[in-house]
Amino acid sequence: EVQLVESGGGLVKPGGSLRLSCTASGITFSNAWMNWVRQAPGKGLEWAGRIKSKSDGGTTDYAAPVKGRFTISRDDSKNTLYLQMNSLKTDDTAVYYCTTVVSNGSVCWGQGTLVTVSS
Amino acid sequence: DIVMTQSPDSLAVSLGERATINCKSSQSVLYSSNNMNYLAWYQQKPGQPPKLVIYWASIRRSGVPDRFSGSGSATDFTLTISSLQAEDVAVYYCQQYYSSPTTFGQGTRLEIK
Numbered sequence: 461e462v463q464l465v466e467s468g469g470g471l472v473k474p475g476g477s478l479r480l481s482c483t484a485s486g487i488t489f490s491n492a493w494m495n496w497v498r499q500a501p502g503k504g505l506e507w508a509g510r511i512k513s514k515s516d517g518g519t520t521d522y523a524a525p526v527k528g529r530f531t532i533s534r535d536d537s538k539n540t541l542y543l544q545m546n547s548l549k550t551d552d553t554a555v556y557y558c559t560t561v562v563s564n565g566s567v568c569w570g571q572g573t574l575v576t577v578s579s
Numbered sequence: 580d581i582v583m584t585q586s587p588d589s590l591a592v593s594l595g596e597r598a599t600i601n602c603k604s605s606q607s608v609l610y611s612s613n614n615m616n617y618l619a620w621y622q623q624k625p626g627q628p629p630k631l632v633i634y635w636a637s638i639r640r641s642g643v644p645d646r647f648s649g650s651g652s653a654t655d656f657t658l659t660i661s662s663l664q665a666e667d668v669a670v671y672y673c674q675q676y677y678s679s680p681t682t683f684g685q686g687t688r689l690e691i692k
Binding site (some may be wrong): 574 | 619
């Protein structure tokens, strides 16, 4: 069974930094393209960024609101995805989910980790 | 980016009646090489992560009741709940994963009439 588990959320002041992690099991993580999706309180789902597998170049793409402040990386030896968030703003307050499309075409999500940016 | 538009924004249906939610994409999400539509439907209840209900537009995830069905192709899709149950009250989202960035509909709130 595919499982994604996020961690690292918490309360941070505006301008601060936080690093989220997502540990995967049940998939060949090194082949997976991984996404971060976020959901602000009471709002819809918003894609934040994606990293390709290393065999597909390992490149990253980001949504406009986070570009230049967030960095996605991966450690395939640990089956772990990261989201480094810098210069955090109150608008970044959200539950952050990691997601991936698995081999049968289904989409797997973690349970999410809450990031609160507040003074 | 592909824009996903759901209709209606909210829906109230009587218990046991049919609920229908529509999703339209600004571009086709049908992948010609495998003839699959890269379209998913999610159910989200308060305080919970989105739960995958349908993927590839019409494939029910294992464990999802068969009252849920997905249909459509290319740019127009529908999620149907054939006989609404109380536990189906939730917000439903469609998602395209045909191209990056993945994008989502705005959500449809389903309530009991």
